[in-house]
Amino acid sequence: MASLFKQVGAVTSMNVRSIPQRAAMSIASIVAVALAISVLLFFLALSHGLSQTVEGSGSNDVAIVLRDGAGAELNSVVTRDQLNIIAQAPGVVHRGQTPMVSGELLVIVDGKKRSTNTNANMPFRGIGPEGLALRHNVHIVQGRMFRPGTNEIVVGAGLLREFSGFEFGRTIRLRGTTWQVVGVFEAPGTVFDSELWADVAVTQSLFNRPNVFQTMRVQMTSPAAVQSLKRFVHDDPRLQLQVLSEREYYAQQASQSTNGFTIIAWFLGVVMAIGALAGALNTMYASVAARSAEIATLRIIGFSGYAAFFGTMVEALMLSALGGVLGLVIAFIAFNGRTTSTLSSGFTQLVFKFELSPGIVISAVVVAIIIGVFGGFLPGIRAARVRPQLELAAQ
Amino acid sequence: MTDLIRLTDVEKTYTRGKEKIAIFERLSMHIPQGDFIAIMGPSGSGKTTLLNLLGGTDRVTRGQIEFDGKRIDKMNEGQLTNWRAQNVGFIFQFYNLMPILTAAQNVELPLLLTNLSQSKRRENVKTALNIVGLSDRARHKPREMSGGQQQRVAIARAIVADPKLLLCDEPTGDLDRTTADEVLGTLQLLNRDLGKTIVMVTHDAAAAKFAKRILHLDKGHFNEQELAA
Ligand SMILES: Nc1ncnc2c1ncn2[C@@H]1O[C@H](COP(=O)(O)OP(=O)(O)OP(=O)(O)O)[C@@H](O)[C@H]1O
Ligand SMILES: [Mg+2]
Numbered sequence: 001m002a003s004l005f006k007q008v009g010a011v012t013s014m015n016v017r018s019i020p021q022r023a024a025m026s027i028a029s030i031v032a033v034a035l036a037i038s039v040l041l042f043f044l045a046l047s048h049g050l051s052q053t054v055e056g057s058g059s060n061d062v063a064i065v066l067r068d069g070a071g072a073e074l075n076s077v078v079t080r081d082q083l084n085i086i087a088q089a090p091g092v093v094h095r096g097q098t099p100m101v102s103g104e105l106l107v108i109v110d111g112k113k114r115s116t117n118t119n120a121n122m123p124f125r126g127i128g129p130e131g132l133a134l135r136h137n138v139h140i141v142q143g144r145m146f147r148p149g150t151n152e153i154v155v156g157a158g159l160l161r162e163f164s165g166f167e168f169g170r171t172i173r174l175r176g177t178t179w180q181v182v183g184v185f186e187a188p189g190t191v192f193d194s195e196l197w198a199d200v201a202v203t204q205s206l207f208n209r210p211n212v213f214q215t216m217r218v219q220m221t222s223p224a225a226v227q228s229l230k231r232f233v234h235d236d237p238r239l240q241l242q243v244l245s246e247r248e249y250y251a252q253q254a255s256q257s258t259n260g261f262t263i264i265a266w267f268l269g270v271v272m273a274i275g276a277l278a279g280a281l282n283t284m285y286a287s288v289a290a291r292s293a294e295i296a297t298l299r300i301i302g303f304s305g306y307a308a309f310f311g312t313m314v315e316a317l318m319l320s321a322l323g324g325v326l327g328l329v330i331a332f333i334a335f336n337g338r339t340t341s342t343l344s345s346g347f348t349q350l351v352f353k354f355e356l357s358p359g360i361v362i363s364a365v366v367v368a369i370i371i372g373v374f375g376g377f378l379p380g381i382r383a384a385r386v387r388p389q390l391e392l393a394a395q
Numbered sequence: 396m397t398d399l400i401r402l403t404d405v406e407k408t409y410t411r412g413k414e415k416i417a418i419f420e421r422l423s424m425h426i427p428q429g430d431f432i433a434i435m436g437p438s439g440s441g442k443t444t445l446l447n448l449l450g451g452t453d454r455v456t457r458g459q460i461e462f463d464g465k466r467i468d469k470m471n472e473g474q475l476t477n478w479r480a481q482n483v484g485f486i487f488q489f490y491n492l493m494p495i496l497t498a499a500q501n502v503e504l505p506l507l508l509t510n511l512s513q514s515k516r517r518e519n520v521k522t523a524l525n526i527v528g529l530s531d532r533a534r535h536k537p538r539e540m541s542g543g544q545q546q547r548v549a550i551a552r553a554i555v556a557d558p559k560l561l562l563c564d565e566p567t568g569d570l571d572r573t574t575a576d577e578v579l580g581t582l583q584l585l586n587r588d589l590g591k592t593i594v595m596v597t598h599d600a601a602a603a604k605f606a607k608r609i610l611h612l613d614k615g616h617f618n619e620q621e622l623a624a
Contacts, residue, residue, distance in 0.1 A: 006507040017495045297491040300452055301552075302480025302508045304473070388452045388476075390443050390487065390564050 007303050011311030015291070016318060022287055026319055029283040032276035033323025033371055034330060037364045040269030041331040044363065045354040046340070047261035053352035054254035057190055058247035059136055060223035065216040065233070068240045072253075073106055078213040082239055089232050091225030092218055095130070102128035103213035105203050109174050109196070111163040120163060124174070124196045126203025132185075134217045138192060142168050143183030148199050151206070154183035158193035166196060177206050191253075217246075273367055276323070280375025284316050288383045299388030309384040316376025317369070324368025331356060331364075398461075399559060399592050400426040400449060405458035407444060418444050419615045422458070428559070431586040431593045433603035436612035442596040443564055445612065449594060450483045450562045451475045463559070480508040484553030484591075488565035490545040492537040498524065498548045499533040505556040523551035526589075527581055543574035550581055554591065561585065563595040567602050579605040 019026050065086060070076035080103070086092070087099040094100065104127050111122040129148055132138060146152035155166045165172065170181045179198070187193040204210050220226045223245065230243045244252065288295070295308050335354045405422040408415050418441040426432065434442050447453035448460060451467050460468045462482065470478060484505075492501045499520050506516040524530050527547040537545050546566060553561055563582070567575035583605050585591045595606060603609045611618040 003508050003510070010504065010507050014493055014495050293491065294493060297487070297493075298504070299476070300450070300479065300485050301505050302476055303504075304476055388479075389447055390450075390452060390485070 004304065004306060007307035008310040008314075011298065011303065011307045012314040014294070015287070015311045015315040018291070019315070019319075022283070022290060025283045025286055029276070029279040029319050029375075030323040030326060032272075032279040033320045033368055034326035036269060036272035036276040036371070037324050037327025037368055038330040038334070039272050040265055040367060041327065041356065041360060041364055042335060042354070043261050043265030043268065044360045045331065045336060045356050047258045047265060048357055048360060049340075049353045049355035050254055050261065051251070051258040052355050054250045054258075055247065057137075058245070058250040060245050060247055061220050061226060062134060062136075062246040063218040063220050063226045063229050064244050064246055064249040065218065066214075066242050066244070068242045070242065073215050076214045078103065078216050078241065080211045080213070082241060083213060083216055085236065085239060086216060086218060086229075086233070086241075089218075089229055091220050091222070091228055093221055095133075098130070100130045100134060100219035102131040102134050102217045103200055104128065104131065104215050104217065105200055105207070105209060105212065106214050107203065107207050107209075111159075112165055114162060114164050122159065122163065122166075122196060123191075123194070124198065124203070125192075126200030127197055128200050130219070131197070131200070131217065134219055135187065135190075135192060137190065138185055138187040140183050140185050143181075146182055146198055149202065150199065151177060151179045151202060152182045153179050153196050153198045154185050155181055155197075156193045156195050157184055157186045159195060160184060162194065175206060190250075269367065273371055276320075277371050277374055280316060280320060280371055281378065283319065284312060284375055284379035285382065287315060288312060288379045288386075291383070292386050295383055295386040296388055299386060300390065305384035308386060309380040312380035312383040313373070313376035316379065317372035320368045320372030320375060323371070324365055327368070328361065328364060397428050398425045399428040399430070399463060400424075401459075401461040402448075403459040403461075405448065405460065406456045407441070407448065407453075408456045417615070422615060422617075424610075424617065426592060426594065429586070429590050429592055431583070431605075431607040432595065433606035433609045434594065434596045434612055435598065435600070435603055435609060440612045441615065442612055446562045446564055446594065446596060449560070450485060451479050477508075480505060480556065482558050482560060484556070484558045484561045486546070486549055486553050486561060486563040486566045488568040490537070490542070490549045490569075492545055492548055492552075494537050497534050497536055498529060498540070498551075501537070501548055502551045502555050504552060509556060519555055520551075523555040524548075526554065526585070527551045541574070542570050543577055546570065546574075546578050547581060550578070550585070554585060554589070559592055561591050561593045563593065563597075565596055565598065567597065567599060572601070575599070575602060 065078060066073065066076040067078060083101065083103045087101045092099045092101065104125055107124045108121045109124045111120050112118070113120045132145060140154065141157065146154055160166060166181055168181055168184050172179050172181065204212065218229070220229060226245045233239045233241050233243050299305070299308065336356045338354050340352065340354065402422060402424045405419055407419045408417045434445065436442055444453065448455055455468050459466060467475065467478060502520045502523050503516055506519060511519065521530065524533055527550050529544060529547050529551065532540060532544060540548065567578055570578060579602055582593055582595065586593050597603050608619060
């Protein structure tokens with residue numbers, strides 16, 4: 001055994017020290033591994049960063065109410081009767097006599113994207129009088145809030161940047177009615193930043209949706225009160241509704257995107273890892289071929305086939321480990337902590353950071369090790385099978 | 396003299412596709428302890444094949460090979476590998492040194508297969524390099540040495556683990572006359588003073604004269620030519 005370790009050590013050190021003689025191929029296979037690893041890290045960091053951002057935004061003590069099973073806001077219906085019942089539920093915060101609830105209606109209007117000058121769907125949200133107060137990070141940055149009962153609109157700063165036609169002070173026509181843009185608000189890092197807001201009662205009547213809401217936002221006294229509201233709604237047969245905290249709701253909305261990124265990460269990562277593996281196999285077969293006379297000589301002298309095998313394995317693992325480290329360095333320098341934004345199908349614009357986590361780094365290391373193990377295994381077997389014969393050693 | 400090696404009715408055939416090529420059909424020979432044999436013969440007559448069989452790097456198709464009373468034809472791969480490490484030193488036409496290692500490191504390789512401590516290994520390497528007259532080249536890489544020096548490093552490597560048998564395939568095939576004679580002189584010295592049994596394949600009649608006897612291999616059989624001791 002002790003001898004086997006010495007043998008493996010000697011063979012490995014010879015292999016590794018002779019890598020410079022196979023520099024071009026070795027570097028190519030290191031780079032291939034590095035690319036696969038950095039692509040994997042790119043999308044995993046994207047997915048992780050997005051879910052971190054989403055989990056961090058949204059309050060625990062604001063409840064969102066949707067129709068049970070609606071999933072998305074656009075498929076949901078909440079009636080005025082249901083809204084009134086919930087407004088009376090225990091744990092709802094009151095401002096004076098008024099419960100802090102906002103029944104909301106989301107409709108779609110046309111806009112023009114600045115960059116491409118093409119039509120796009122704009123989310124137009126009718127909110128109740130408490131709607132602004134129910135959103136903790138939203139501030140009016142220009143003009144003022146719309147007055148209840150009027151055809152006034154406020155517009156999100158993010159929407160204004162990307163789309164034209166809703167500039168501050170403009171009068172616009174939507175569904176045969178004239179509207180006035182009276183203010184601009186900012187809601188950084190949330191979907192609201194790319195919305196238009198107006199009074200919900202006006203929206204209901206002008207868009208022909210009387211007494212219909214899609215969602216309801218409720219300020220609860222505490223996160224625990226959100227949980228009791230869930231039970232309250234569950235126990236009342238008139239309320240076929242679903243209650244989520246704002247944070248849960250965002251997480252649910254974002255999970256589609258984050259899952260998408262995770263799938264892309266692993267799909268591209270695995271495809272590129274297979275490419276890198278092919279490269280590693282090629283490099284290692286070439287290495288074994290280049291060393292076959294040396295291997296035969298060592299075998300004749302009395303070195304075991306295991307030493308030839310492990311020497312090749314260790315060389316492959318070293319190359320892929322170097323590739324993995326390079327991939328990590330690229331990830332940390334090129335994109336970790338950078339900010340990006342996603343604008344998915346015109347609805348959700350979120351600004352968030354690429355964020356690596358220990359788990360992601362470990363995944364990358366494991367992928368690199370797998371490439372090394374598989375890239376070294378078959379060539380290692382070929383090395384172990386080099387026959388200890390004089391004429392082979394004589395090449 | 397006791398026999399170190401005894402071949403009895405050795406048959407060696409290679410199969411190439413469906414074709415069978417018989418190199419030896421019934422080859423028998425005895426090699427006494429302390430012998431120095433030169434084997435000559437036309438190309439393709441099976442000289443290298445014979446060395447592979449003697450050195451346990453190839454297997455007989457039929458027949459027996461005894462070494463020091465042990466049947467090496469019965470050993471499995473692992474046993475044979477260990478047996479080679481302990482009993483046989485190989486010397487090649489093209490030296491087969493590891494280019495990345497120094498002379499001393501090359502010579503040390505067979506000792507990595509033993510249980511010797513590092514200091515003991517170093518001592519043995521020194522002794523072996525001394526015997527071949529290359530103590531001053533211990534730290535040189537193969538490419539920094541002449542062909543003759545490289546072959547002497549290879550000889551040091553072959554003897555460092557103190558094997559009984561040295562097998563040499565064209566050890567001077569790549570060297571000029573003077574250098575070849577030096578290397579052959581070293582082999583002669585190992586045979587005479589250290590009692591190593593040597594089997595050397597050569598095409599060179601002048602080289603063969605350094606041996607105690609010359610065997611001509613032709614069509615799978617030997618014709619012996621005695622030389623003055
Ligand atoms: N692994 C093998 N498979 C098939 N045939 C082989 C194999 N090894 C050797 N031979 C054949 O066996 C014969 C003897 O080969 P060997 O190498 O022993 O000859 P040699 O006497 O050493 O020749 P040379 O003087 O050219 O070195 C040759 O015909 C060779 O082609
Ligand atoms: Mg030959």
